[in-house]
Amino acid sequence: MKIPLVDLNAQYASIRNEIDAAIRRVMASSSFILGAEVTLFEKAFAAYCGVKHAIGTSSGTTALYTALAASGIGPGDEVITTPMTFIATASEIRRVGARPVFVDIEPESLTLDVEKLDEKIVTEYDVDHDAGYPINRVTHRRLRAVLPVHLYGQMADMARLQNLTDRYRLLLIEDAAQAHGAEYRTPDGIWKRAGSFGVLACFSFYPSKNLGAYGDAGAVVTNDDGLADYMRRYVHHGRSAKYRHQFEGGNYRLDALQAAILRVKLGHLDQWTAARRRIARLYDQLLGDIPEITIPKVIEGRRHAYHLYVIRTPRRDELLAKLQERGIQVGIHYPLPLHLQPAYEGLNYREGDFPVAEACARQALSLPIYPEMTDEQVEYVVDTIKDALSSPREHDATL
Numbered sequence: 001m002k003i004p005l006v007d008l009n010a011q012y013a014s015i016r017n018e019i020d021a022a023i024r025r026v027m028a029s030s031s032f033i034l035g036a037e038v039t040l041f042e043k044a045f046a047a048y049c050g051v052k053h054a055i056g057t058s059s060g061t062t063a064l065y066t067a068l069a070a071s072g073i074g075p076g077d078e079v080i081t082t083p084m085t086f087i088a089t090a091s092e093i094r095r096v097g098a099r100p101v102f103v104d105i106e107p108e109s110l111t112l113d114v115e116k117l118d119e120k121i122v123t124e125y126d127v128d129h130d131a132g133y134p135i136n137r138v139t140h141r142r143l144r145a146v147l148p149v150h151l152y153g154q155m156a157d158m159a160r161l162q163n164l165t166d167r168y169r170l171l172l173i174e175d176a177a178q179a180h181g182a183e184y185r186t187p188d189g190i191w192k193r194a195g196s197f198g199v200l201a202c203f204s205f206y207p208s209k210n211l212g213a214y215g216d217a218g219a220v221v222t223n224d225d226g227l228a229d230y231m232r233r234y235v236h237h238g239r240s241a242k243y244r245h246q247f248e249g250g251n252y253r254l255d256a257l258q259a260a261i262l263r264v265k266l267g268h269l270d271q272w273t274a275a276r277r278r279i280a281r282l283y284d285q286l287l288g289d290i291p292e293i294t295i296p297k298v299i300e301g302r303r304h305a306y307h308l309y310v311i312r313t314p315r316r317d318e319l320l321a322k323l324q325e326r327g328i329q330v331g332i333h334y335p336l337p338l339h340l341q342p343a344y345e346g347l348n349y350r351e352g353d354f355p356v357a358e359a360c361a362r363q364a365l366s367l368p369i370y371p372e373m374t375d376e377q378v379e380y381v382v383d384t385i386k387d388a389l390s391s392p393r394e395h396d397a398t399l
Contacts, residue, residue: 003368003377005329006208010372011272015264022260032256034236041259044266045203046221049195053228054221056254057235060177060204063218064092066252067200070220070231071171073098073144078136080120081147081175082112083337083349084357089149089175090338099141100347102339104354108297110310111156112148113356118164127168134168145171150179150194152296152333152366153210153276153305158184158197174201177218180211181273182305191303195221205262210276210307211269213258275371276306279378283309283367286382292389294363308333312363315389319365322388328381331366 012019026037038056046054057063073079075097081089083102090100103120106113121127125134125143134143146165148156158174165172176182179194180203186192195201205217222228233239238249280296287295294312298304310333313319323330337357339349351358367381 001377001380002327003329003373003381004370005331005366005368006370007372008207008212010370014372015268018264019261022264023257026256026260029256034253035256037256037263038254038259041254041263041266042219044263045219048266048269049193049201049221051196051201051221052223052225054219055228055231055235056259057218057220058252058254059216060202060206060218061088061092062235062250062252063177063202063204063220064088064175065095066231066234067173067202067220068092068096068098068145070227070234071145071173071200073171076141077144078139078141079145079147079173080112080117080143082149082151082357083339083354084110084151084334084360085149085175085338086177086334087338087341087343088177089147090344093147098144099139100338100344101143102347102349102354104356105151105360106157107356109154109156109299109302110151110360111154112146112161114157114160114164117146117161121164121168125168132169134170143168143170145173147173147175149175149177150182152310153178153182153307154296154299155179155182155184155194155302159187162197171200172198174198176201177204177206178209178307179305180209180307181269183303185301194305196223199224200227205258210272210305211262211265214261215258217254217258217262219254272371273305276369277304279369279371279373280304280306280309282375282378283369283382286379287311287385290386290389293385306369308366309369310364310366312360313365314363316363316365318391319385319388323381323384326380326384328384329368332364333366334364335361337361 042054077098078101079093079098080101082105084105093100103117104113127134176194182194183191200222203219205213234249235252238245238247240246284295292313
């Protein structure tokens, strides 16, 4: 049996008529850059997230860059984030001229550890100052923002993060690239979706995402009217009218074809998310009693969107080989945390600095999950895992 990590062909087959009609509509209009399709999708996605504004961008990476640039973050600033994420989270902090500062993740949610974050700010930054933001006592850089990552579809502890960023007068910017439809229950009992907590939140619509385009695409969402207006101009060369530019921006626009496709898919997203949760529950049931496997933790007060179903096991490489041998496509997200990447040698982090992220990188294995996946396919994956784990460890074979 062949089982892909994600099956985009099956998804397309289920909505083919709607997608084809949307593409034909754009082709007939010959309006490919911005226009009505982009505006309609932005309004629909903002409403879905529970915010006032969505600004389409050319990718999730440019969404991060646009959000950071619009926030005024630049040279001499620092932004705290997690080392357990895709490189774009940190690379865009660097691209605006700021310095990424890493804090380890929680062992259960795998998202930014708020206690360690608070401890780092108190230990390394002067929080009683007159400048309006914490200053690093060693480098004299300004700590301007916290950028949590909703990893694999699980939201970070947003209520505690909001309290902390309010206390220290820091910007809270969500990296929600993997969390379309994920939810968090506020202290007053209201369920809110990813993207509705930070002053800004960034999404990717990379094709394999829960809400994916047929190419690169992204968005920034916000409730701030001024930031929204600035970003709409920023992604379009700072333009306020044709050949009139209020400032220098860039070409980071969402194109009309992707917007039309995304608007079709957005109408199915809740149904797809429910299917992902059902499949995850089946995985939980079938894998939950295996002592060598840690299944994704369901955190009280959070609703996982299961962009990825990631198990952790010290026998990760053995499992990976066996699953691939049986025709099951799996992934590792991510095999090397950012603080150990060659690109960030200049930040002077060392192995052992963030032990939870490093352990996750050594043990994480992403299993197939997509809305069209059948129970039979899930059972085949699990049976293969059990078969692999019933064999002696490779290093024990000669004993």
